[in-house]
Amino acid sequence: MATLASEVAEPRVEMNELAPYAGGHELAAARGEGDRIRLTWEDGLRGDFHALWLRDHCACPQCRHPQTRERIVRLLDLPEPLPAPDVEVTGDGALLVSWPATGEHPAHESRFDPGWLRQRADATTPAVRIPAAEPWEAADAARRPVLDFGAVVNTDDGLRQWLTALQRDGFVLLGGGPEAPEGIDDVVRRIGWPRETNFGRYFDVISKPNPNNAAYTAIGLEPHIDLPNWQRPPDFQLLYCIRNGAEGGASTLVDGFAVAEALRADDPEAFEVLAATPIDFRFQDEESDIAHRGPVIETDAQGAVTRIRFNNWIRDTLRLPTDAVAPFYRAYRRFWERLRDPRFVLRFSLQPGQLMAFDNLRVLHGREAFDPNSGPRHLRGTYLDRDLVQSRLRVLERNGA
Amino acid sequence: MATLASEVAEPRVEMNELAPYAGGHELAAARGEGDRIRLTWEDGLRGDFHALWLRDHCACPQCRHPQTRERIVRLLDLPEPLPAPDVEVTGDGALLVSWPATGEHPAHESRFDPGWLRQRADATTPAVRIPAAEPWEAADAARRPVLDFGAVVNTDDGLRQWLTALQRDGFVLLGGGPEAPEGIDDVVRRIGWPRETNFGRYFDVISKPNPNNAAYTAIGLEPHIDLPNWQRPPDFQLLYCIRNGAEGGASTLVDGFAVAEALRADDPEAFEVLAATPIDFRFQDEESDIAHRGPVIETDAQGAVTRIRFNNWIRDTLRLPTDAVAPFYRAYRRFWERLRDPRFVLRFSLQPGQLMAFDNLRVLHGREAFDPNSGPRHLRGTYLDRDLVQSRLRVLERNGA
Numbered sequence: 066m067a068t069l070a071s072e073v074a075e076p077r078v079e080m081n082e083l084a085p086y087a088g089g090h091e092l093a094a095a096r097g098e099g100d101r102i103r104l105t106w107e108d109g110l111r112g113d114f115h116a117l118w119l120r121d122h123c124a125c126p127q128c129r130h131p132q133t134r135e136r137i138v139r140l141l142d143l144p145e146p147l148p149a150p151d152v153e154v155t156g157d158g159a160l161l162v163s164w165p166a167t168g169e170h171p172a173h174e175s176r177f178d179p180g181w182l183r184q185r186a187d188a189t190t191p192a193v194r195i196p197a198a199e200p201w202e203a204a205d206a207a208r209r210p211v212l213d214f215g216a217v218v219n220t221d222d223g224l225r226q227w228l229t230a231l232q233r234d235g236f237v238l239l240g241g242g243p244e245a246p247e248g249i250d251d252v253v254r255r256i257g258w259p260r261e262t263n264f265g266r267y268f269d270v271i272s273k274p275n276p277n278n279a280a281y282t283a284i285g286l287e288p289h290i291d292l293p294n295w296q297r298p299p300d301f302q303l304l305y306c307i308r309n310g311a312e313g314g315a316s317t318l319v320d321g322f323a324v325a326e327a328l329r330a331d332d333p334e335a336f337e338v339l340a341a342t343p344i345d346f347r348f349q350d351e352e353s354d355i356a357h358r359g360p361v362i363e364t365d366a367q368g369a370v371t372r373i374r375f376n377n378w379i380r381d382t383l384r385l386p387t388d389a390v391a392p393f394y395r396a397y398r399r400f401w402e403r404l405r406d407p408r409f410v411l412r413f414s415l416q417p418g419q420l421m422a423f424d425n426l427r428v429l430h431g432r433e434a435f436d437p438n439s440g441p442r443h444l445r446g447t448y449l450d451r452d453l454v455q456s457r458l459r460v461l462e463r464n465g466a
Numbered sequence: 467m468a469t470l471a472s473e474v475a476e477p478r479v480e481m482n483e484l485a486p487y488a489g490g491h492e493l494a495a496a497r498g499e500g501d502r503i504r505l506t507w508e509d510g511l512r513g514d515f516h517a518l519w520l521r522d523h524c525a526c527p528q529c530r531h532p533q534t535r536e537r538i539v540r541l542l543d544l545p546e547p548l549p550a551p552d553v554e555v556t557g558d559g560a561l562l563v564s565w566p567a568t569g570e571h572p573a574h575e576s577r578f579d580p581g582w583l584r585q586r587a588d589a590t591t592p593a594v595r596i597p598a599a600e601p602w603e604a605a606d607a608a609r610r611p612v613l614d615f616g617a618v619v620n621t622d623d624g625l626r627q628w629l630t631a632l633q634r635d636g637f638v639l640l641g642g643g644p645e646a647p648e649g650i651d652d653v654v655r656r657i658g659w660p661r662e663t664n665f666g667r668y669f670d671v672i673s674k675p676n677p678n679n680a681a682y683t684a685i686g687l688e689p690h691i692d693l694p695n696w697q698r699p700p701d702f703q704l705l706y707c708i709r710n711g712a713e714g715g716a717s718t719l720v721d722g723f724a725v726a727e728a729l730r731a732d733d734p735e736a737f738e739v740l741a742a743t744p745i746d747f748r749f750q751d752e753e754s755d756i757a758h759r760g761p762v763i764e765t766d767a768q769g770a771v772t773r774i775r776f777n778n779w780i781r782d783t784l785r786l787p788t789d790a791v792a793p794f795y796r797a798y799r800r801f802w803e804r805l806r807d808p809r810f811v812l813r814f815s816l817q818p819g820q821l822m823a824f825d826n827l828r829v830l831h832g833r834e835a836f837d838p839n840s841g842p843r844h845l846r847g848t849y850l851d852r853d854l855v856q857s858r859l860r861v862l863e864r865n866g867a
Contacts, residue, residue, distance in 0.1 A: 083750045101788065115791035118784060134750055135680050135779035139688065140799055141806070188785045191759075258662050263857075279536050287540065295853045297698050349484045349535055354860035355853050358592075378536035383519060384589045387502065390516035398541055405542070452696045452756050456664075459755035 078159045078178040080124040081134045084463050086180035091158020102152050104160065104182065112186030117147050119162055123175035144170045194462075195455050196233040198427065200323035206411040209234060214242035214420065218251045221466035227422075228256075228458045231301065235424035236318050236411075242305070244417040246445050249305035252420060257453035260299050262292060263353050270304070270444040272437040277350045279378050283311075283437040288319050288404045288429035289376040291448070294346035296357050298374070299448030302425045306415040310440025317431040318411045318423060321373035324403045325362050335396035340364050342393055346374065347381035356381065361400065372426045375404065404429060415444070479560045479579040481525040482535045485864050487581035492559020503553050505561065505583065513587030518548050520563055524576035545571045595863075596856050597634040599828065601724035607812040610635060615643035615821065619652045622867035628823075629657075629859045632702065636825035637719050637812075643706070645818040647846050650706035653821060658854035661700050663693060664754050671705070671845040673838040678751045680779050684712075684838040689720050689805045689830035690777040692849070695747035695756050699775070700849030703826045707816040711841025718832040719812045719824060722774035725804045726763050736797035741765050743794055747775065748782035757782065762801065773827045776805065805830060816845070 076086050094105040102114045120143060121136075123129070128138035144167045151163040160177040184190070212230070216223025217239055230237045242248040249267065253259055259266040264278070272283040279286060292298040304316075329336040339361040347356040363372035385393055403409060410431075415421060423430060425448070435442060477487050495506040503515045521544060522537075524530070529539035545568040552564040561578040585591070613631070617624025618640055631638045643649040650668065654660055660667040665679070673684040680687060693699040705717075730737040740762040748757040764773035786794055804810060811832075816822060824831060826849070836843060 083752075083755065100792065113788045115788050117795050118788075118791050121795070122783065130680065130683075130779070133679055133683075133779075136781055137685075137779065139778060140795060141802055145799065185783055185785070188787050190785070257664075261659050261662065263658075278534055279531065282531075282534075284538075295851075297851065297853065351484075352861065353854075353857045354484065354864060355857045356860070357853070377540060378531070378534075378538065380537055382523065382586055384586070384591070386589050387514045387516050387519075390519050391501065394518050394522070394541060398546065401542055450696075450698065452698065452758070453754075456754045456756045459757070460753070463755060 076178045076180060077157050078124070078176045078181070080178050080181045081129050081131065082181065083134070084459075086178055087184040088180055090179060090183055092154045092160055092179045092182075093158075095152045095154050095160055097149055097152050100149070102150075102160075102162070104186070106179065106183060107158065110183065110186065112182065114182070116150055116162075117143075119150075119175060119177065120147060120164065120173075122177075123173070124177075125175060128175070144168065195458065196229050198235060198322060198424075199233050200326060201234060201320050202323060202409055203407060203411045206234070206236070206318070206320070209237070211238045211240040211419070214239040214248070214252075214418065218255060221461055221464070224255050225458065225461045225466045228454055228461075231422055231424070231454065232458070235320060235322070235428040237422050238413075239420040239422070240416065240418065242418040242420060244307055246305075246307055248307070248418065249303060249420065249445050249447060252303065252305075253447060253449070256449060256457045260448040260450050262295070262299065262448060263348070263355060267445055267447045270446055271442065283435050285434035286430075286432040287377055287401075288317060288410070288431040289378070290321075290373060290425050290429055291376070292348075292355075292425075293359070293374040293376045294348045294355050294357050294379050294381075299425050300451035301422060301449040301454060302430070302446060303420060303422045303449065304415070304430075304444050304446045305420045306417050306444050308417055308441045308443040309415060311435040311437060311442040312439040313433050314414075314435030314442055315412055315433045316415045316421065317433070318421070319404050319409045319429050319431070320427065321375065321404070321429050322370050322427050324400065324406075324409050325370045325373065327403055327409070328400055332396075332399050335399040336362065338392050338396035339400055342385065342389070342396075344393070345381035345384055346376065346379050348379050361397065373429065375400070375429060377401075477579045477581060478558050479525070479577045479582070481579050481582040482530050482532065483582065484535070485860075487579055488585040489581055491580060491584055493555045493561055493580045493583075494559075496553045496555050496561055498550055498553050501548075501550070503551075503561075503563070505587070507580065507584060508559070511584065511587065513583065515583070517551055517563075518544075520551075520576060520578065521548060521565065521574075523578075524574070525578075526576060529576070543571075545569060596859065597630050599636060599723060599825075600634050601727060602635060602721050603724060603810055604808060604812045607635070607637070607719070607721070610638070612639045612641040612820070615640040615649070615653075615819065619656060622862055622865070625656050626859065626862045626867045629855055629862075632823055632825070632855065633859070636721060636723070636829040638823050639814075640821040640823070641817065641819065643819040643821060645708055647706075647708055649708075649819065650704060650821065650846050650848060653704065653706075654848060654850070657850060657858045661849040661851050663696070663700065663849060664749070664756060668846055668848045671847055672843065679749075684836050686835035687831075687833040688778055688802075689718060689811070689832040690779070691722075691774055691826050691830055692777070693749075693756075693826075694760070694775040694777045695749045695758050695780050695782075697758050700826050701852035702823060702850040702855060703831070703847060704821060704823045704850065705816070705831075705845050705847045706821045707818050707845050709818055709842045709844040710816060712836040712838060712843035713840040714834050715815075715836030715843055716813055716834045717816045717822065718834070719822070720805050720810045720830050720832075721828065722776065722805070722830050723771050723828050725801065725807075725810050726771045726774065728804055728810070729801055733797075733800050736800040737763065739793050739797035740801055743786065743790070743797075745784055745786075745794070746782035747777065747780050749780050762798065774830065776801070776830060778802075
């Protein structure tokens with residue numbers, strides 16, 4: 066019954082998944098015990114599956130749509146309780162489950178690929194592997210390589226490397242792209258499409274005579290995230306440099322997760338205030354009034370930092386009880402001081418043909434002031450959804466990039 | 467010092483806000499006390515403002531950008547602690563605050579409109595008023611009027627009525643639009659632009675020969691939300707009916723918030739399981755693999771239901787410890803049974819020229835099976851961001867619609 070060991074075997078039973086199954090192991094035994102089906106693979110690995118789970122995951126054409134791969138079987142159409150099935154291991158090491166007819170419910174047979182089951186034997190294995198965020202300080206970040214624009218645009222491996230680094234570090238520089246606005250499209254098309262906002266699908270960062278936003282002036286910009294006034298700020302931002310002949314205007318990036326953790330270590334009270342105090346952000350122009358109330362540091366139920374909302378210039382009126390005002394400002398200052406600390410701030414001059422991409426909810430970006438009369442400066446920007454970035458990574462992994 | 471009472475007075479001091487200030491009352495008195503400035507309006511209303519708050523909210527052209535209306539003054543540039551200012555009420559009832567020079571920090575003067583301050587005297591007043599969700603059952607929903615498509619497209623009052631109802635009820639039907647695909651654009655343009663997804667900016671719901679999604683088949687669709695496999699599913703969905711000559715295919719809507727509350731009342735254990743158990747959702751096709759793990763019922767820190775994620779056909783492998791499987795399926799059935807309960811399900815036949823708009827994270831939509839050979843059926847759909855819907859409502863309110 067043993068097969069040749071291989072990382073990914075050809076599936077025996079079509080489970081209608083695009084992701085490859087875990088490979089190389091047939092089932093050796095299967096037996097029902099109450100509502101559990103206890104499986105043993107030929108290498109001794111064991112796994113318990115609930116009988117109802119198996120019925121819910123049947124991949125036959127009546128239970129899972131052959132084209133859309135979507136679940137058609139409906140729990141509400143199954144008998145409750147489900148009668149105990151017969152189970153057996155087929156000649157080629159797959160699982161065969163036979164459900165008896167009950168009342169008006171017909172009998173049903175389900176077959177499961179042993180590799181597909183093996184992938185699911187441990188419920189703690191995530192369905193989706195995405196690189197975890199690794200916080201950085203300036204010295205670490207300065208050592209990150211500038212990746213090749215052409216490799217990202219033209220090769221799956223280059224694309225995978227870029228997106229992996231972007232997920233892990235929250236920022237990546239690409240270099241060697243064309244000194245033309247279309248460069249940014251070439252990259253966006255590799256992932257999906259731009260996230261459109263009140264600044265359009267793409268926006269040009271050039272100093273403008275009647276700016277509706279600080280980015281369109283020549284002044285320095287403190288570290289910030291974009292669009293904190295949206296319930297759903299953009300996940301990633303791309304800034305593509307087309308021309309940069311102006312004096313000044315260096316770019317800065319700072320890992321808000323690293324800074325938040327430093328604040329938590331040094332001044333837990335300030336951290337707590339920023340995590341527990343929602344404040345208002347607001348952008349108003351003739352056409353819009355986009356507003357959101359949320360904390361500067363967002364944490365999950367376990368206390369891990371998940372999102373930063375820091376942008377001093379579209380902070381709206383601070384609506385707090387008068388007693389809460391001084392503690393908030395104190396905490397806000399302590400966080401902001403660290404956002405400026407050279408220990409954390411990566412500073413560089415973006416060159417024409419370079420693209421900086423960063424996680425807008427983690428890595429704050431800034432800009433030093435520049436002299437708009439000293440030369441042209443033109444960046445083109447856009448935003449991307451995290452859902453699309455991660456989808457592309459999964460498809461690349463699925464296809465073995 | 468008293469002025470004529472009026473709802474909205476002309477501002478005396480330009481605070482650089484597009485929203486009108488509270489009207490009609492000048493200040494009668496102002497005095498500093500420690501770090502507080504205590505104000506009294508001429509009708510006796512009192513309000514306390516923290517001195518640092520006032521400094522942070524100075525609206526002079528050095529502190530707030532004249533064009534962008536953004537905050538330029540930076541807390542980190544102010545002395546810490548801030549010296550106590552002199553305060554006085556001006557001849558026309560505004561507040562004048564004078565900050566002395568300190569070390570290298572220059573003196574500064576700030577003027578505040580009394581109506582602007584009055585709007586902010588009570589920190590519990592939200593910056594932004596948006597109608598609260600009002601849960602409904604089928605009988606309530608059936609009494610809701612079909613609003614006029616033309617009024618929404620052509621009048622600000624019609625638009626405001628529609629968006630208010632959409633926020634409150636989570637669904638609205640419009641009638642009387644053109645029987646042509648462009649109808650939906652006319653409505654979207656009144657708010658902003660479509661939220662683009664893997665189904666495009668607009669999608670056509672017609673039965674297709676090689677569907678990649680259940681909506682493109684002719685089968686019945688259980689109540690569901692769209693794109694639960696996105697970290698950020700679309701907030702609102704619009705479905706515009708261009709032709710509907712097929713037999714069957716009635717539309718259904720059910721208020722997931724109402725159903726979740728009914729479940730909490732009848733079967734708190736099932737509610738808890740659905741609120742506490744994240745499960746996986748996943749859409750795979752040749753181009754994408756978009757996946758998210760989240761609970762079926764999402765609640766906030768206070769336990770209020772904030773979001774529903776129910777869609778049986780793109781539920782991915784259920785990754786739970788074997789012991790947690792049966793309790794999950796039990797809870798899931800109990801919720802699903804209620805989603806089908808006629809007490810909750812609004813059922814109607816969408817007519818050509820009608821638009822159904824609904825909150826995709828609250829109101830689940832479904833469709834009965836239809837016979838694709840009995841006549842043409844063509845709906846065009848799109849999604850909208852809540853940020854844009856609420857922005858439009860605020861702009862309409864600001865402009866007095």
